[in-house]
Amino acid sequence: MTRRDLSRLATRTVLVLVAIITLMPFVEMLAVSFASKSEVYTGAVLPMPSLAATIANYGYAIREVPLLRYLANGAFVCGMIVLLQVLIAAPAGYALAKLPFRGRPILFGAVIVALMIPLQVPAIPLYLAIAYAGLLNSYTALILPFVVSAFGIFLFRQFFVSYPDEVLEAARLDGFSELAIVWRLMLPAARPAVMAFAMISIIVHWNDLYWPLVVVTKTSMMTPPIGLMEFRSSGDSTGHIGALMAGGVIATAPLVACFLILQRHLVRGLSFGVRT
Template sequence: MNAGLGKWLKTGIFYLVLIAGAVLFIFPFYWMAVASIKTPREVFDLNLIPSEITFQSYNYMLDRIPVARSLFNSFVFAGGVTLITLVVTSMAGYALARLKFWGRDVLFSVVLLTMMIPFQLLMIPLYVIVVKLGWMNSYAGLILPISVNALGIFIFRQFFRTIPQELIDAARIDGASELQILFRVMLPLSRPAMITVAILTFMGPWNDLLWPLLVTREQEMMPLAQAATLFGLEGQGGQWGSIMAVNTLLALPVVLLYLFFQRYFIESISNTGMKG
């Protein structure tokens, strides 16, 4: 009886801790979203449910920020980086997981070491390259210099090692090339890894401010994160409701992506963590 009670008590405490953690993570986003539909005089009130719902903050934002253009730029920026990263890192991950060549493990170690190099260290050389290539104020300048990351290579490499070698051998016997094996055998079986890399990669450029500030000068090329920051700096700092509206709009796509694909995300993290 005592053992059963202790088990239920431990389970209850465990779930209470999980619920408390979930509330702590969700509350800032909830408060931001609610503040965006409050009246200006209620923005900093502690009431969790607004006494009056208004969209004047969104109207004010739409009047002063080219939201449609900025959203388009953000999707092109984040989507372009994500697409290139998926293609390149999946190919690199396949080579490091399944192809045998001299120095493979050393090369993988070097790839992992690059994860320790902060972007700020590479920022100036990349900026100089963009200027010399004439890519300022262009999608090429935004996308190409930051399109590959070591984390994507690591995730694909670890996930590909969980796929049976027999499938690869059978494809080779049928005359498939390595690229055909990758795109017709490995990737269709690696949906969790693809979605995980896509989400983690998409979040970076979608929320990025520093790189767009360096390579874009014209408003028509600015992603939403950059436009929102300039909106807050150009005399609009007192419009906290509108700032919350911009940030809500900026956070919503990433939250929805994770909510829809969390099952694949968790599966991929589990597989890459358990397999070596």
């Protein structure tokens, strides 16, 4: 075996070990959601599954709190955020990439700076503005702070920079407006970037606990993370580990399905983003 083969074997072994370590919590969560209380407390790493326990755990999780409502809220909020982010980020990225205007480097620098500012920094003024507008416990409160995405603008700008200028000039000669160029030429060509950005945005906002916890108190408006926290504190759920894990599986399944559908676009879309 050559040194190159040994290097490949070592690399793959490390990757397999990292994958196992990463997946073990999810495998454990799934296994516990299929197990009875008695089986869970035996201390086994992977409890034995039981059909009766599975039905009981998932039935309890759905009955105790409106998990399906939380999933619907999460899907609507994430879908609207992604849609509005693309509608804003695509023209902004196109302008920064292809339209010469005074102050463009400064605006691009502002986008870079915005990438480094976490939500917690402007959280208080955002909360006060939403509260004064009477928008607490609403979809608007969950969606509005995220409609402008600095990462989205940066990603689309990096993708559009490599688009041939000759095609744009030909489109302008054919009577295309700048917005028509964005929607009819640039965005279809940027499909990998759109898919990658949508995947990242969905993951971030589906898993977001901080902001929904700040602006939502009504059960009917809760998203999956805050809904699971409510489930954990409701009734005797604290001791019902199987049902808690079932709730976690239910809340995680849509995100996993979305990732499996879009994963092939993720690397391709982000690889375009490294171009300058």
